[in-house]
Amino acid sequence: MSLVETVNLCQRFDGRDVLKNINLKVERGEVFAVIGPTGAGKTTLLRLVNLLDLPASGIIYFDGIDTAQSARLRTELRRRMAFVFQKPMVFNMSVYDNIAAGLKWRGIEKSRIKERTNAILDMVGLSADKNRNARTLSGGEVQRVAIARAVVCEPELLLLDEPTANLDPGSAARIETLVTEIIRRRKTTIIMATHDMSHGQRLADRVGVLLNGEILQTGDWRELFSSPQNKEVADFVGVENIIDGKVVSNQDGIVAINAGGNIIEAVADYPVGEEVYVCVRPEDIIVARTKISSSARNSFVGEITRIVPFGALTRVEMDCGFPLVALVTKKSAEELELNKGKQVFVSFKATAIHIIKK
Amino acid sequence: MTEIWQGFVKAIELIVSFDPEVMEIAGRSLSISVTATLLAAVFCLPIGSIIHFNRFAGKRILINLIQTFYSIPTVVVGLFVFLLFSRAGPLGGLNLLFTPAVMVIGQMVLITPILLGLTISALSGVDKAIIDTARSLGASGFQITALILKEARFAVMAAVILAFGRAISEVGLALMVGGNIRGFTRVLTTAISLETSKGDIELSIALAIILIFIALIINFALNRIQQR
Numbered sequence: 001m002s003l004v005e006t007v008n009l010c011q012r013f014d015g016r017d018v019l020k021n022i023n024l025k026v027e028r029g030e031v032f033a034v035i036g037p038t039g040a041g042k043t044t045l046l047r048l049v050n051l052l053d054l055p056a057s058g059i060i061y062f063d064g065i066d067t068a069q070s071a072r073l074r075t076e077l078r079r080r081m082a083f084v085f086q087k088p089m090v091f092n093m094s095v096y097d098n099i100a101a102g103l104k105w106r107g108i109e110k111s112r113i114k115e116r117t118n119a120i121l122d123m124v125g126l127s128a129d130k131n132r133n134a135r136t137l138s139g140g141e142v143q144r145v146a147i148a149r150a151v152v153c154e155p156e157l158l159l160l161d162e163p164t165a166n167l168d169p170g171s172a173a174r175i176e177t178l179v180t181e182i183i184r185r186r187k188t189t190i191i192m193a194t195h196d197m198s199h200g201q202r203l204a205d206r207v208g209v210l211l212n213g214e215i216l217q218t219g220d221w222r223e224l225f226s227s228p229q230n231k232e233v234a235d236f237v238g239v240e241n242i243i244d245g246k247v248v249s250n251q252d253g254i255v256a257i258n259a260g261g262n263i264i265e266a267v268a269d270y271p272v273g274e275e276v277y278v279c280v281r282p283e284d285i286i287v288a289r290t291k292i293s294s295s296a297r298n299s300f301v302g303e304i305t306r307i308v309p310f311g312a313l314t315r316v317e318m319d320c321g322f323p324l325v326a327l328v329t330k331k332s333a334e335e336l337e338l339n340k341g342k343q344v345f346v347s348f349k350a351t352a353i354h355i356i357k358k
Numbered sequence: 359m360t361e362i363w364q365g366f367v368k369a370i371e372l373i374v375s376f377d378p379e380v381m382e383i384a385g386r387s388l389s390i391s392v393t394a395t396l397l398a399a400v401f402c403l404p405i406g407s408i409i410h411f412n413r414f415a416g417k418r419i420l421i422n423l424i425q426t427f428y429s430i431p432t433v434v435v436g437l438f439v440f441l442l443f444s445r446a447g448p449l450g451g452l453n454l455l456f457t458p459a460v461m462v463i464g465q466m467v468l469i470t471p472i473l474l475g476l477t478i479s480a481l482s483g484v485d486k487a488i489i490d491t492a493r494s495l496g497a498s499g500f501q502i503t504a505l506i507l508k509e510a511r512f513a514v515m516a517a518v519i520l521a522f523g524r525a526i527s528e529v530g531l532a533l534m535v536g537g538n539i540r541g542f543t544r545v546l547t548t549a550i551s552l553e554t555s556k557g558d559i560e561l562s563i564a565l566a567i568i569l570i571f572i573a574l575i576i577n578f579a580l581n582r583i584q585q586r
Contacts, residue, residue, distance in 0.1 A: 052493055075498055078496050079496035083494040085490070085494075088491070089488050089491050091488065091505065092508075101495055101497075101505075105497045105501050149495065
C-alpha cells in the first residue's frame with residue numbers, strides 16, 4: 001500500500017484551478033520530488049498532502065486511510081508527518097523550545113523530549129545556540145531549526161518545500177547535506193518540491209513534473225530527460241534540441257520527418273502527416289569538419305552561430321536549416337578549431353531521437 | 359511667576375513628606391484604576407480571542423464598532439453609567455452611585471473597547487504562517503490558541519497597560535459618577551480639577567506631579583515590553 005495516494009485531487013482558489021486531477025502514489029521509503037516552475041502549484045499540493053487545507057475535490061489517502069473523515073483524524077495523521085515550509089517561521093521562544101514544540105504537542109514524556117531534542121540539536125549543529133531566542137537566528141540557521149523541528153518528530157512522511165531556495169550557496173549546501181543524511185540514516189519517506197532540477201536530481205528517486213497545476217509526467221530522472229512525454233516537460237527539463245516537424249513517411253519502423261526542408265530519420269512509429277517535435281540530446285550529436293561516412297542516418301551541413309565554454313565541455317550552437325545544439329569536449333572543440341561562422345558537418349543516429357506528438 | 363514657583367516647591371514638600379491627603383488620593387486613584395483594568399482584562403482577553411478565532415457574519419463591522427469606541431468621550435460613558443445607576447435608572451436599586459464601586463464599573467466600560475480591540479489586533483499580529491507551522495507540527499486547536507496567546511503576549515500586555523493609562527487619567531467619568539467626595543471618591547484627576555478652581559495651586563501641582571510620575575512608569579514599562 002502506498003504511504004500517500006491522491007485520487008483526482010483538485011484545488012481551486014478564487015475560481016481559478018490551481019491543481020487539476022492530481023493522481024500520485026508515493027511509496028514508503030521513497031524520495032519523491034515534485035518539480036515545476038514557481039506558481040505551478042507545488043506548495044498547494046504539499047499543503048493538501050499535509051492536510052493543512054481541504055481539496056476542492058478528490059481524495060487523499062494517507063497509509064490507506066481516507067483523510068476526509070474528520071478534523072480530529074487529520075490532526076492525528078498530521079502527527080505522523082512533518083512539513084518544512086519554503087519560508088519557515090520560528091516561534092518567539094528559544095531554539096530548544098522551537099525544536100521541542102512538536103514533541104510537546106504530541107504529549108511525549110519530558111525526559112524523552114530532552115534526549116531527542118538534544119540529539120537533533122547536535123545533528124544540525126545548533127547545540128551552542130539552544131538557549132538563544134530563535135528570532136535572532138540567520139536565514140540558514142532558521143532553516144536548520146525548521147528541519148530539526150520536523151525531523152525530531154520522527155515523521156513517517158517528511159514534506160520539504162524548496163528547502164534551499166532562499167539560502168546563500170553555503171547554507172544551501174549545508175541543508176542539502178543534512179537532508180541527504182536524513183534520507184540515508186532514517187529512511188524517511190520524503191516528498192519535496194523544488195524548481196531546481198539539479199537539486200532534485202541529486203536527492204530524489206522519482207520525480208513528478210508539475211506544470212500549471214497538472215502532473216504531466218512521473219518517472220525517474222533518466223526517463224524524464226530521455227523521453228519527455230510532451231513539449232512542456234521537454235522544455236522544463238531543459239531538452240536543448242526540440243525541432244518542429246511533420247512525418248512524411250513511415251517504413252519498416254523508421255519515420256522520416258520534414259523539419260524545415262531537411263529530412264530527419266528516426267526509429268519510431270507515427271502515421272504520415274502527424275505534427276511532431278524531434279528531440280535530440282546535445283551529447284548525442286557528432287560534429288565534424290569534413291563530411292564523414294558512418295552508420296548515422298542523419299547528416300547535415302551547418303554553420304556555427306555561437307560557442308559557449310561549459311566547464312570541461314563546449315556548447316556548440318549551429319544553424320542547419322533548423323537550430324541545433326551539440327555538446328563536445330573542450331579538447332575536441334580546440335582540435336577541430338570550432339569557431340563562430342565555421343562550416344561543420346553534424347550527424348546523429350536515428351535511435352538517438354525521441355519524438356513527441358504535438 | 360513666583361506664585362507658581364512657590365506652588366511647585368510646596369508640592370515637592372507635600373510629596374516627600376508623604377502628606378496623608380496626597381497619599382490617600384493617589385492610593386485611591388491607583389486602586390480604582392488597577393481594579394477596573396484587571397477586571398476588564400479578565401473578560402476582554404478571552405472575548406477578544408473568541409472574536410479573533412471565530413468566523414461569523416458581521417465580524418468586520420463588530421471590530422470597526424469596537425475601534426470607534428476607542429475614543430469615546432469619558433463624559434459620555436459617565437452619562438451612560440450615571441443614568442444606569444441613578445435612582446430612577448434600571449440599576450438604581452443597587453445604591454452604587456457616588457461610590458468607588460461605580461467608578462470601577464465606569465472605567466471598565468470606558469476601557470473595554472480598547473482592551474478588546476487591541477487584543478484582537480495583537481492576535482492578528484501573529485503571522486498566519488506561525489499558525490500553519492504549529493498545525494503542521496501536530497498542534498491541536500487548543501494548543502494553537504495557547505501558542506498564539508504566548509506569541510502575542512507582549513502586544514497583549516501593552517494593550518492592558520494602555521487601558522490602565524486611559525483609566526487613571528480620565529476625569530469626566532470619575533467626576534460624574536464618583537462625585538469627588540473627599541475621603542471617599544476623590545481621585546487624582548478630580549482633585550486636581552477641584553483644587554485648581556479653588557486656587558489651591560500647591561496641592562494641584564503635587565497631585566499632577568504624581569499623575570505624571572505614574573504615566574512615566576507606565577510608559578517606561580510599555581517601552582521595556584516592546585523592546586523585547
